[in-house]
Amino acid sequence: MRARGGHIRASLIVLAFASSACHTILGPAPIDRNWTVHEGPRVSFYVRPGSFAELNVARLIDVLEDQYSVTVSALRLTYAGRVRAFAFNSAADADLSSTYSGRAFPDNEAFRFVCVAPLGDNLFGLMSHEANHVLIINGLGRARTYFMTEGLASALLSERFHSAGRQFLFPWTKSHRSQLPALSRLIDDGEWGRVDSQVAYNVSASFLAWLIDSRGSDSLRQIYSATSSELPDRIKTVYGRPLEALEADWLRFCDTWAV
């Protein structure tokens, strides 16, 4: 009888040892299951039941389908996979630092973002930016600079449903001339994190949007996968001009931009 009790206690200790080891600091949270699914032609939306996103899901799908077409067309991508969008109710719900936040997971063809009112430029711009990460990376592979990764995702924003793309970027560049960091600094991944993130995103997006508009996407694809150290020479080879000269052209263009 006592031996049997010992066996049970010993077995419990062994099981407790094993189960307590399951949680690791570095592991991900379990998959969230509180979603309602709404299907678009190329996009699936996962929204919280009864949320703001669910009430407006038809509009969100329209915006994202348009963005999908614009990005694929602009870069001549062959990628045509289904993208999954997860709309969270708040920054706390998404475990993100701010309401204007999102994250993309290209390997899983998915992204997530905070979806709160109003239904306008900020929300559509954020959602489209994250969707662009999935589309661009799965269409072209991984870029190797933050400048290209983050800049291109905003540079290709469609403005059919909002004005968070060129209509915002070029005037913003003009109005922030005195605060703009040099592009040679932004293309350096070591420096990227030292620049205010909003400035870094906007400057890189503005420059790349201008570059695509003025020189086409074929040239851009040739510099897309360059590393920080490779990018200046690659730009000079592809465009025939150094980065600084292109930067000056871009700033002149933005200075003359009329709203």
Place this chain on the structure above:
Amino acid sequence: MRIGGCARYLSGVMGAVLAPAGAALAQAPAPPARDAPAIVWRASAGYETFAYRDIASSRPPVDASPVRWLGTGPTIALEYGRVRPARLHQFAFTTTTSGGFVYETGVDSTSRPVGDSARFIEGRYDYRRTLARSIGLPRLEGEIGARGAVERRNFRHELTGAILTETDALSSIAFVAGLRYHANRVGLRAEWSNAAMLARVRRRHEADALTEISGWGAGWLTDVATHIDLRIAPRTALVVSYLRRGEGVLLDHRAYTDERRRVTIGLTYAR
């Protein structure tokens, strides 16, 4: 006395199944020389699920994809151990092929193309020491050790309009802690290991153009394993094992985490 000691430490490999079988081992026709290690072979096969999640932020709390790329497939393992009193040297080889992939979101599951696959070939070496001090209960023993492992893995992910293929070579060094309990014909083992990893990754993205990127990365690995041993003959035991492995691999401009759950059944033979 010598045979009793041998039987005791064989339990480190065979999950204590042979510990009560000291008498049976004593009947072996040619007992090993005094300093010769006992040799243990184990072959097992089973089933593994593999779940891959892209990571956007690797700082805790880790921001992993709400979608899992989930596959299942057969796994085969072969182990060889040399057991001396209070210590163990073990070599293991495992191969796994996962297919039948789906995207799993928690609320729905979508089949992936049949070409999606993940293949793993792992070799590892374990060194263990049995703790001399009792941990409070009779027949319950603790052990600590180290594990070195190398693994080659291949992923193939067929997107619509693009194909991703990746070859990872990973090496890891782990600290292992274990508990072992044995009674009569049945033994129970649990082990927990944490490893630091070094990864070399080559990734190929094939769409209308081809890009190849290779680079170094680092990572972590946590294994939790349990084994149940049932002695079915004097030198032979049936072993059922469960492994849950969590991993994270951090690379330049990319990171991923995966989880593997493996159930195997096999036979252990000792001489």
